[in-house]
Amino acid sequence: xxxxxxxxxxxxxxxxxxxxxxxxxxxxxxxxxxxxxxxxxxxxxxxxxxxxxxxxxxxxxxxxxxxxxxxxxxxxxxxxxxxxxxxxxxxxxxxxxxxxxxxxxxxxxxxxxxxxxxxxxxxxxxxxxxxxxxxxxxxxxxxxxxxxxxxxxxxxxxxxxxxxxxxxxxxxxxxxxxxxxxxxxxxxxxxxxxxxxxxxxxxxxxxxxxxxxxxxxxxxxxxxxxxxxxxxxxxxxxxxxxxxxxxxxxxxxxxxx
Numbered sequence: 001x002x003x004x005x006x007x008x009x010x011x012x013x014x015x016x017x018x019x020x021x022x023x024x025x026x027x028x029x030x031x032x033x034x035x036x037x038x039x040x041x042x043x044x045x046x047x048x049x050x051x052x053x054x055x056x057x058x059x060x061x062x063x064x065x066x067x068x069x070x071x072x073x074x075x076x077x078x079x080x081x082x083x084x085x086x087x088x089x090x091x092x093x094x095x096x097x098x099x100x101x102x103x104x105x106x107x108x109x110x111x112x113x114x115x116x117x118x119x120x121x122x123x124x125x126x127x128x129x130x131x132x133x134x135x136x137x138x139x140x141x142x143x144x145x146x147x148x149x150x151x152x153x154x155x156x157x158x159x160x161x162x163x164x165x166x167x168x169x170x171x172x173x174x175x176x177x178x179x180x181x182x183x184x185x186x187x188x189x190x191x192x193x194x195x196x197x198x199x200x201x202x203x204x205x206x207x208x209x210x211x212x213x214x215x216x217x218x219x220x221x222x223x224x225x226x227x228x229x230x231x232x233x234x235x236x237x238x239x240x241x242x243x244x245x246x247x248x249x250x251x252x253x254x255x256x257x
Contacts, residue, residue, distance in 0.1 A: 062122070
């Protein structure tokens with residue numbers, strides 16, 4: 001990736017030496033721009049492929065984060081910032097050791113490409129492993145919810161409709177695979193309000209780490225990435241009243257149908 005980035009830099013210098021935008025013919029400019037885009041796409045593709053090797057490591061660290069999170073009592077009186085630091089330690093220790101190596105050996109542009117892929121992996125894995133832990137039985141998602149008794153019937157009906165709609169779109173075998181993937185020996189643990197508060201602080205700390213005071217990824221990119229927005233939305237569902245969740249689901253069904 002470093003070599004390709006150097007090719008991009010040298011190509012830009014050749015472009016300027018040939019006269020740049022002001023003196024080059026349109027067909028020549030088009031060829032040069034196409035070459036730049038080809039090299040740019042190659043770096044993106046290589047960064048994405050490289051990120052595949054990072055996923056198992058990040059997954060393992062976030063599972064450690066999840067374990068530490070659920071060891072914290074909902075009634076804990078400890079400083080919440082300290083709890084967030086404690087929970088994040090496995091992941092942040094890994095980032096500190098690995099990213100310092102990347103910073104030493106990677107061109108700045110290449111480093112940012114790797115950071116973008118790592119950010120997406122981290123946010124996606126947080127959502128799937130911490131906020132929305134997988135379960136082998138889809139109905140178990142609703143077993144331990146703390147909901148008013150008069151809302152139970154409504155929620156049961158909604159959940160049955162949801163599962164019915166999903167099953168009608170996927171073959172039975174594929175549905176079971178999707179719902180049970182990585183779910184063996186998993187015990188459903190709900191996030192409490194205190195856990196959600198810890199996670200909010202932890203995610204802000206991760207975002208600040210990737211921003212690195214302006215020398216890393218831009219806050220605009222971090223906050224608008226689909227993975228981060230999806231994670232924030234999933235986390236926000238824990239603090240919404242059950243009736244609101246049901247209404248939102250019903251409205252979404254109406255808009256789709």
